[in-house]
Amino acid sequence: MKPIAFTLNGVAKTVTTDEARNLLWVLRDDFGMTGTKFGCGASFCGACTVLVDGKEVRSCMTPMRNVAGKKVVTVEGLAQGDTLSPVQEAFVEHVGYQCGYCTSGMVIGATALLAANPRPTREQIAQGMERHLCRCAAHLRIVDAIEAAATKMAGGKK
Numbered sequence: 001m002k003p004i005a006f007t008l009n010g011v012a013k014t015v016t017t018d019e020a021r022n023l024l025w026v027l028r029d030d031f032g033m034t035g036t037k038f039g040c041g042a043s044f045c046g047a048c049t050v051l052v053d054g055k056e057v058r059s060c061m062t063p064m065r066n067v068a069g070k071k072v073v074t075v076e077g078l079a080q081g082d083t084l085s086p087v088q089e090a091f092v093e094h095v096g097y098q099c100g101y102c103t104s105g106m107v108i109g110a111t112a113l114l115a116a117n118p119r120p121t122r123e124q125i126a127q128g129m130e131r132h133l134c135r136c137a138a139h140l141r142i143v144d145a146i147e148a149a150a151t152k153m154a155g156g157k158k
């Protein structure tokens with residue numbers, strides 16, 4: 001057990017835990033951030049995706065030792081008060097979900113994708129999101145949502 005300090009959605013946190021424990025369980029069990037989901041537990045599905053220093057990371061396979069001193073953002077940290085992020089808003093408008101289980105990972109993945117490439121083609125969106133699985137097969141609407149978010153973030157220009 002060791003105290004590990006990091007920033008969670010802009011707030012400094014310290015957790016005393018096993019350094020090998022994965023970030024997903026610290027988020028869910030220690031901080032009640034249950035927006036981040038457990039799917040495969042093996043880095044395949046993307047349900048557990050969060051941002052660490054702006055990069056998308058699979059929290060199910062990220063030991064706390066790798067999080068020390070870093071900035072973690074979960075789906076709970078994307079909205080500003082009651083105002084959804086452009087990606088969240090576009091997922092709602094385009095119904096980029098069905099059961100919603102993959103959605104927080106998808107939204108985080110899309111946020112990282114648009115930070116790296118603000119005007120992706122549909123093909124680049126599909127490629128960039130291919131490691132995020134949706135068992136409800138909402139992929140087409142998810143691509144629509146990400147495309148719409150990119151347009152929205154560019155001030156509405158197609």
Ligand code: FES
Pocket residue numbers: 037038039040041042043044045046047048049058059060061
């Ligand atoms: S639960 Fe982490 S990738 Fe599936």
Ligand code: FES
Pocket residue numbers: 096097098099100101102103133134135136137138
């Ligand atoms: S909306 Fe159900 S898994 Fe994607």
